[in-house]
Amino acid sequence: MSARERRIGAETPRFVWVGALLALLFLMLPLVGLLKRVAWSGVLGSVTSGPASEALRLSLVTSIFATVIALVFGLPLAWVLARVEFVGRSILRALVMLPMVLPPVVGGVALLSAYGRSNGLVGGLLYDMFGVQLTFSPAGVVIAEAFVALPFLVMSVESGLRSIDPRFEESAATMGVGPVRRFWTVTLRLLLPSLVAGVAVAWARALGEFGATITFAGNIEGRTQTTPLAVYLLLENDPEAAYALSFVLLAVCVVVLVAMRDRWLGRRS
Amino acid sequence: MVLVSITQSSANVHAQSEKSTLKGDLTISAAASLTDSFTALVRQFRKDNKGIKIHLNSGSSSTLVAQIQSGAPSDILASADLLNIEKLVASGNVVVAPKVFARNTMAIAVKPGNPKSVRSVADLASLPFIALCGKTVPCGVYAASVLTRAGVSLSESKVTRGIDVKAALSAVANGDADAAIVYKTDVLAAQSAVVGIDIPAAQNVKAMYGIAPIRGSKNVSTAKAFIDFVLSEQGWQILKSFGFQRP
Amino acid sequence: MSLVFRGLVRLGDLTIESDVSVGNEVVAITGANGIGKTSLLKLIAGLISLESGSLKMDDEVLDDPSENIFVPAHQRKLAMVSQFDDILPFLTAQDNIAFPLRAAGMDRATSRVRAIEAMEKHGIRALAQLKPTQLSGGQRQRVGLVRGLIGESKIVLLDEPFSYLDESARSEVRYWLRGRLDELPGPKFIVTHDRQDVEQLCDREIALEQRPNQHSGLRSVATIVR
Numbered sequence: 001m002s003a004r005e006r007r008i009g010a011e012t013p014r015f016v017w018v019g020a021l022l023a024l025l026f027l028m029l030p031l032v033g034l035l036k037r038v039a040w041s042g043v044l045g046s047v048t049s050g051p052a053s054e055a056l057r058l059s060l061v062t063s064i065f066a067t068v069i070a071l072v073f074g075l076p077l078a079w080v081l082a083r084v085e086f087v088g089r090s091i092l093r094a095l096v097m098l099p100m101v102l103p104p105v106v107g108g109v110a111l112l113s114a115y116g117r118s119n120g121l122v123g124g125l126l127y128d129m130f131g132v133q134l135t136f137s138p139a140g141v142v143i144a145e146a147f148v149a150l151p152f153l154v155m156s157v158e159s160g161l162r163s164i165d166p167r168f169e170e171s172a173a174t175m176g177v178g179p180v181r182r183f184w185t186v187t188l189r190l191l192l193p194s195l196v197a198g199v200a201v202a203w204a205r206a207l208g209e210f211g212a213t214i215t216f217a218g219n220i221e222g223r224t225q226t227t228p229l230a231v232y233l234l235l236e237n238d239p240e241a242a243y244a245l246s247f248v249l250l251a252v253c254v255v256v257l258v259a260m261r262d263r264w265l266g267r268r269s
Numbered sequence: 270m271v272l273v274s275i276t277q278s279s280a281n282v283h284a285q286s287e288k289s290t291l292k293g294d295l296t297i298s299a300a301a302s303l304t305d306s307f308t309a310l311v312r313q314f315r316k317d318n319k320g321i322k323i324h325l326n327s328g329s330s331s332t333l334v335a336q337i338q339s340g341a342p343s344d345i346l347a348s349a350d351l352l353n354i355e356k357l358v359a360s361g362n363v364v365v366a367p368k369v370f371a372r373n374t375m376a377i378a379v380k381p382g383n384p385k386s387v388r389s390v391a392d393l394a395s396l397p398f399i400a401l402c403g404k405t406v407p408c409g410v411y412a413a414s415v416l417t418r419a420g421v422s423l424s425e426s427k428v429t430r431g432i433d434v435k436a437a438l439s440a441v442a443n444g445d446a447d448a449a450i451v452y453k454t455d456v457l458a459a460q461s462a463v464v465g466i467d468i469p470a471a472q473n474v475k476a477m478y479g480i481a482p483i484r485g486s487k488n489v490s491t492a493k494a495f496i497d498f499v500l501s502e503q504g505w506q507i508l509k510s511f512g513f514q515r516p
Numbered sequence: 517m518s519l520v521f522r523g524l525v526r527l528g529d530l531t532i533e534s535d536v537s538v539g540n541e542v543v544a545i546t547g548a549n550g551i552g553k554t555s556l557l558k559l560i561a562g563l564i565s566l567e568s569g570s571l572k573m574d575d576e577v578l579d580d581p582s583e584n585i586f587v588p589a590h591q592r593k594l595a596m597v598s599q600f601d602d603i604l605p606f607l608t609a610q611d612n613i614a615f616p617l618r619a620a621g622m623d624r625a626t627s628r629v630r631a632i633e634a635m636e637k638h639g640i641r642a643l644a645q646l647k648p649t650q651l652s653g654g655q656r657q658r659v660g661l662v663r664g665l666i667g668e669s670k671i672v673l674l675d676e677p678f679s680y681l682d683e684s685a686r687s688e689v690r691y692w693l694r695g696r697l698d699e700l701p702g703p704k705f706i707v708t709h710d711r712q713d714v715e716q717l718c719d720r721e722i723a724l725e726q727r728p729n730q731h732s733g734l735r736s737v738a739t740i741v742r
Contacts, residue, residue, distance in 0.1 A: 109443070117445040118380065135445040136398045136429055167602045170563050173589035174596035175616040175667070182590075189606050218398070218429030218440060225430075232432070236335045237405050 031250065038247045039240050046244035054222045055230035056248065062138060062226065063206040066145035070153045070202045075195075077150075078157035093158075100151040107147060108215025115143065115216070140217035141224050145206035152205055153198040160194020161187075200260045204253055292320040293488045295495060296342060298333040299325060300349035301433035302373065302408065302452045303478070306511040307347065313507060314498050321491060329406040329433035337362050337483060344486040345495060347478065349373070349407040349434075349452075354479040367481035370499050371513040374473050375408075375415050376453040377466040378441050385447050387466055390419035393448055400429050400440035400449035408434040411474045412450035419472040438463065452476065454512040477516060517670065519560070519703045523569015523579075527555055529733035534559075534569075536722055536740055538703040544714040545707045545738075547724030552736045553707045554599060556724065557673045560705065561596050562589035573670065594671040597664035599679065599707070601656050603648045609655075610635065610644040613663045620667060630666065638662050638692055653680040658689065665696050672697065672704040678713065690716055 039046075046052055081093050099107055115123040115134045126132045134140045164187065172186045173179075188195075210228040217224040219233075227249055234242035299307045304327045311323045326333070330348040334356050337343050346363070347370075348354045357363040379387050385396055393399055393416075402409035409430065416423065429446060431437030438455050440446035442462040456465035480499055482492040498504050505515070520537045532552045545553050558564045560571065562578065565586050571579040578587045595616075603612050610631050617627035635641045640658050648656055657680045665672065677693070678686045694717055697704050706717060714721055721742040729735035 112444055116443075119443070123445075133397070133445065165602075167598055167600055168604060170558075170589070171596065171598055171602040172615075172619075173563065174561050174592075174594060174673075175619055175663075176590050176593070177619040178590045179588075181619065186604065189604075192606075214432075214436075215444070218400075218444070218446070219403075219431065220398075220427075220429045221425050223426050233403055233430075236331050 034243065034246055034250060037243045039243065042240060043244045043247065046238075046241040047248055050241075051221055051225065051230055052234065052241050052245050055225055055227045055245065058138065058141070058222070058225065059207055059227040062141045062145055063203055065142045066149055066206040067153075067199060067203040069142065069146040070150040070206070071199060074150050074153035074198070074202070075157060078154045078161060081154070082158045082161035096154055097151050099148050100155075104148065104209065104211025105215050106211075108144060108212035111144060111147060111212060111216040115140075135216060136218045136220055136224060138217075138223060141213055141226060144212040144216045145209045148209050148212055149202040149206040153202040156194050156198030156201060157191065160191045160198070163194075164190045197260055200256050204256055207249065207252065290320075291318045291491050291494055293322075293491050295321060295323045295344050295488055295491050297323060297325050297345045297347065297495070298337065298341075298343045298483075299327055299347040300330045300333070300407065300478070301327050301435045302349055302455055303327075303347055304435065305458045306454070306508050306513065309507050309511070310499060310504060313503070314495055318491075318494070323495075327433075327435075329402065329408075331403075331405050331407065332433070342485075342487075343483050344488050344492040345480065345482055347480045347499075349476060349478055350410070351477050351479045352410075353407065354481055357481070357483070362484055363481045364484050365482055367479040368496065368500060369477050369516040370480050370504075371478040371508050372516045373452045373454055373476040373478065373513055374470075375411055375450055375468055375476070376456045377468060378438055378449045378451050378456050378459065378463040379447065379466060380441060381461060381464055383464050383466070387448055389466075390415060390421050390450075390468060390472055393450075394421050394423060396427070396447040398427055398429060398446045399423060400431055400437040400444075400446035402434055402437050402451075403430045403432060406433060407476065408437070408450075408452060411476055414474045415450060415468060415472055418474075419468075457512040478513075517574055517702045519671065520570075520572045521560065523566040523571065525555070525559055525564060525567050527552075527564070530555070531729070531731075531733060531735045532556060532559070532724070532738070533735070534738040536738055538705075538720070538722075540701055540703065541719040542697055542704045542706065542717055544718040544721040545705055545724065546709070546714065546721060547736070548726070551724045551726065551734070553724055554675055556738060557596065557675055557705060557707060560671065561594060561673055562587060562592050592671065593669055594673060595664045595667060595669035596673040597660050597675060597677055599675040601648075601653065601660065603651075603656050603659055603663070605648050608645050608647055609640070609651065609659045612648070612659055613666060616663060616667045634662050634666050639688070654682070654685060657681065658685075661689065661693070665693075665700070669700065670702040672700060672702065674704070674706045676707055676709070678708075678710070686710075686712075693717060 047056060077096065081089065113119060114121050117123050117127045117133050117135060123134060134143060168186055168190060169182055172182045177185065208228055213226055214229055219225050219229050227245055231242050231245050234245065297307065307325055311325060315321060315323060326343065330350060330353040333346060334353045337346065337357060338360050346354060346357060351367065354363060354367040377387060379385065387393065401412045429440055431440060434451050434455055437449045438451050438459055441449045442459055453465065456463060480496055482489065482496060486492050518537060518539045522535045524531065524533045530552055532555055534556065545556060547553050555564060559566065566579045566581055568581060570577060577585050578592060579585065604615065607615065610628060613631040613634060614627035617630055618624065632641065632644060635644060638658065640662065643651060643655055643659065651659065661677055678689060681689060690713065706713065708714060720740065722738050723741045724736045724738050727735050727737045
């Protein structure tokens, strides 16, 4: 399409421009404001010492574990939701999406009622039989983060699976490729963009998780005080460190989002 | 006839003072441990002053101070310690001398039935997880004092820090913390959700609660009226019913 | 070898019935649009299963609902070239063509060599390193054709294999195809609209015709017309 061609829909009314600009300002101003507040000279110092660096290290480790869990369990779930027909499938799908829309603290309370040592359905058993306590532990942080991140991965992968044209898998079948091999050599390769997008979103969500973490895993320095919790607490006592930490989180998210650009739309690179 | 007119006029005066002329909106920043008592105080105050709308903003005293210092509109601060109000005096947000309106002490909150048989502050050292308030939150500072006075030191890796005293209490009431050091009034407010263990006076602290109007308030007279109410006998009776002590 | 296909399948509104027996020959499948020609191919391929009747290849039963037998597509040793472009978008033309050989267990190097040889024979050697997005519709179709016919398959199923080719390319590919089909044993089916294809490539013809239906929907019956 040449630059001179005009397409229906390519002409933008003025009010759309205004709306778009306002939306952009609304989103960008807080980010710009944050950048302005960061005391650049001390940034590295703030985040490489004390509670801030502990929080960063903990966040990194737990969010990666949580993302792996989301991937390992989310992929099969997405498969079933996308490919297997059964009664109540759409209801199940809605329930799986629940942690996405649930207020995080509510999620934390829900996690307590399942995995808490004192009142939990399963947590009590775990403690009595194996002496395992998930709350107040890094494992608890991973659980809280995986809880909120999993639906994002499932959603992305399920939509990816649904959009794969069956003719590729069919043709592979006619070429003698069995179901398992088909999955690895054809389906997974075709699914890759959605899979990567799903992993990226899941990881970002896990990294930023606060409400469920603080409710379920508590706030123990070095053990369960992740970066978002640390920022919240530092804001009162050491605002410089809080801004510096916020900037680090922001930078990480920007890198991920920029790396993922266009893949949200499902376009192949 | 003269008697009748005197009675009438005094009746008029009485009727006038009941009809309050105070109007407007009041925002009160109150420490988390004051949530229940201040809700009751506000309710009573509004009965006598129907023209006023009151918004109660709860949080840890240190958070509230930070909010006010960064410009959050608030008319009154009721803090769980005098240190935080002093911060506002130092930053110029409070220009009137703060008044102490109540006193509180700390207590240990444990799960119903006291399953871990906690009897003293010393017993806390043997528990796997304790809940305290954040290090710079008043109740966290008080708890640190209590621990020091009792000669008990806790490893930070066993302490989950709640953002205010309600969160610390909740870790015991709803979560897996075995004990928390909170205000005695919070133990009372939680009723059957937790069991309280007293801390002897020798180890305990006197938490002095202060109240002051915030500079820049748009409702100076209403704010003053509320503070006067809190400091009045009627206000004190309400605070006493929640477990506070006379300052 | 012989393929005996006697049965019925219902796909939504469309009912397809067939009673044919085919030997080592090239058979055209003709009929109006939407009548079920592709579905017939898919039945033979094992991508759809019969509702009643049976499909037998020599003495091996591939599909028999009454006996609960169904051999899935990947076990049927066939080659199918679809009407639509199903070249894997993430592989080069050469690797696409090598794909069925790899699936059969050949190592990467040998399969690539075979693929190049096949492309050479067909005249598309130049496309080897290109990705499908860099190929035209006709080029992709030719890659698909070479890929489909590279293995040693017992049954060959081609669905409108020249649809994207212009007239001159059609005759060239038709010539190549006749040669290749002659090399393969077993029954070979070509779905086509083009009478020239039927005349130049096929020994026999099966037509799908619409027959009166007691129920609603389309009833297509496959009959040998030549």
